Amino acid sequence: MSGGDNGSSKLDVSPYDEAMEALSSLITKRSRADKSNKGDRFDLLFDYLKILELDESISQMKIIHVAGTKGKGSTCTFTEAILRNCGFHTGLFTSPHLIDVRERFRLDGANICEEKFLAYFWWCYDRLKENTGDEIPMPTYFRFLALLAFKIFAAEQVDVAILEVGLGGKFDATNVVQTPVVCGITSLGYDHMEILGNTLGEIAGEKAGIFKLGVPAFTVPQPDEAMRVLEAKASQLHVHLQVAAPLDANLLNGLHLGLDGEHQYLNAGLAVALCSTWLQRTGHLEVNYLQQTTSLPQQFIEGLTTAALQGRAQVVPDRYIESESPGNLVFYLDGAHSPESMEVCAKWFSLAIKDDYQQLNTVSNLVHEHKRVSVESVQMDQHETFKKNSTQILLFNCMSVRDPQLLLPRLMNACASHGVHFKKALFVPNTSVYYKVGSNALPSSDTQVDLSWQLTLQRLWENLIHGQKGSNTKNTDLICEEDINCTEKVLGFVRTARCFLHFRQLSIGSERMSENINLFAFRSL
Numbered sequence: 001m002s003g004g005d006n007g008s009s010k011l012d013v014s015p016y017d018e019a020m021e022a023l024s025s026l027i028t029k030r031s032r033a034d035k036s037n038k039g040d041r042f043d044l045l046f047d048y049l050k051i052l053e054l055d056e057s058i059s060q061m062k063i064i065h066v067a068g069t070k071g072k073g074s075t076c077t078f079t080e081a082i083l084r085n086c087g088f089h090t091g092l093f094t095s096p097h098l099i100d101v102r103e104r105f106r107l108d109g110a111n112i113c114e115e116k117f118l119a120y121f122w123w124c125y126d127r128l129k130e131n132t133g134d135e136i137p138m139p140t141y142f143r144f145l146a147l148l149a150f151k152i153f154a155a156e157q158v159d160v161a162i163l164e165v166g167l168g169g170k171f172d173a174t175n176v177v178q179t180p181v182v183c184g185i186t187s188l189g190y191d192h193m194e195i196l197g198n199t200l201g202e203i204a205g206e207k208a209g210i211f212k213l214g215v216p217a218f219t220v221p222q223p224d225e226a227m228r229v230l231e232a233k234a235s236q237l238h239v240h241l242q243v244a245a246p247l248d249a250n251l252l253n254g255l256h257l258g259l260d261g262e263h264q265y266l267n268a269g270l271a272v273a274l275c276s277t278w279l280q281r282t283g284h285l286e287v288n289y290l291q292q293t294t295s296l297p298q299q300f301i302e303g304l305t306t307a308a309l310q311g312r313a314q315v316v317p318d319r320y321i322e323s324e325s326p327g328n329l330v331f332y333l334d335g336a337h338s339p340e341s342m343e344v345c346a347k348w349f350s351l352a353i354k355d356d357y358q359q360l361n362t363v364s365n366l367v368h369e370h371k372r373v374s375v376e377s378v379q380m381d382q383h384e385t386f387k388k389n390s391t392q393i394l395l396f397n398c399m400s401v402r403d404p405q406l407l408l409p410r411l412m413n414a415c416a417s418h419g420v421h422f423k424k425a426l427f428v429p430n431t432s433v434y435y436k437v438g439s440n441a442l443p444s445s446d447t448q449v450d451l452s453w454q455l456t457l458q459r460l461w462e463n464l465i466h467g468q469k470g471s472n473t474k475n476t477d478l479i480c481e482e483d484i485n486c487t488e489k490v491l492g493f494v495r496t497a498r499c500f501l502h503f504r505q506l507s508i509g510s511e512r513m514s515e516n517i518n519l520f521a522f523r524s525l
């Protein structure tokens, strides 16, 4: 396989690492908050499509395009799972990834295999390298990934391509699509204001930039300000915009959604509407599923209840400790990073740890299956034991473009209202070295990390605690010793400090922490 012209092949660099190096070279130094990023030469995307000869195939793809502030990845994941269960050959493009960039490209529900990934990667990369220069520069990181997704889905001849917008809508790289089959707008809220605008209306306007003339669209119930803008944009383009109701849990035949958390019923309701419309518009629908309010087709139920997405309300028992003492150390992972999602995430975490504690008491071998029960059904005495014997620790990473003054109080208050108080809060920088960590090795500590932002977060957290009456969480610590400068090391530190086991290779991590996971919470009993 060609390594392109990067010529850096060393004997110890695997072909995959070589591709990752080439990909990293596309990460621009310029900060995302830079205003000139907004729609920065969107027209270039059409040059790239020509270079890659993708125009024709994109126009024939049967696309579902999804924008929104929160719930894009979840909605797309439900949508994919439903259509796959209906027998279609699916392609799914989501962002961000947690550990491996291939998570962003799923074929029939599974990450694209390394071999195919490398083949398509170099096919695109080499062609772009050959045909770009001063006039047309190489595409930036996300643009390249979006182009790669189109290449993969075209070459693999998927029946349906489900595309999650990366940022915004109007100027997103996925918005080169001219004729999607149906569009979806998930919950709107405040995020990326530095690029998308400060009001909900402005944000909605950007997201509605994916609407296309006459192509039907669905959204979830939205605040008035946002809805008005969506409706205005829709009517300009003769888009029939409908509000999809949250999924009625009773339609699942007693099963649970594959993704946890109450907000997922919103996303699932939207996914059902998108799939029904896609089936209808592509001539695959004998029955109009949309009209059915009393039952769902079995394939839909199958898809909704088996859908899976990493790092979203995900519960991961620590794999080193698990075999010796099940349930002793459990990570609860979520990628919430907007005020609204901090709150749903805090609620999910608070309820999940109580459910899990109850199960630990009643089921001997629980940890890999997390069935939720309502919090009301948890006995009070169990609550008390749970509170005494478990510790909740927050591991938080927040990009400096986000406002922790908005995020942290929401998180703390929502947890506190469920009786959950963090014993420690660790604010970690967004460095991580997952894929380079050897089996028993600590990452090397030769890089100096500036922790001033983490110190700011710590101060804010402390102020919040002091302002909170009746809180027993006085000893928030910040781990800021120089040798604990990345998330892996913090995890290692915590494991060791709790006298569980020695530090070993990380079980959870990601290369670009900032975008991928910004909340880890775990307890130890």
Ligand SMILES: Nc1ncnc2c1ncn2[C@@H]1O[C@H](COP(=O)(O)OP(=O)(O)OP(=O)(O)O)[C@@H](O)[C@H]1O
Pocket: 068, 069, 070, 071, 072, 073, 074, 075, 095, 096, 164, 186, 187, 263, 264, 266, 267, 311, 312, 313, 334, 335, 336, 337, 340, 341, 342, 344, 345
């Ligand atoms: N409908 C929703 N309303 C509020 N918060 C949500 C909703 N759906 C998901 N979330 C929260 O946002 C997190 C991210 O969910 P998801 O990956 O589906 O969204 P996304 O729009 O793809 O986000 P990202 O900006 O990370 O790409 C979830 O873990 C959850 O905390």
Ligand SMILES: [Mg+2]
Pocket: 069, 191
């Ligand atoms: Mg986002």
Ligand SMILES: [Mg+2]
Pocket: 072, 073, 094, 095, 096, 164
């Ligand atoms: Mg996403």
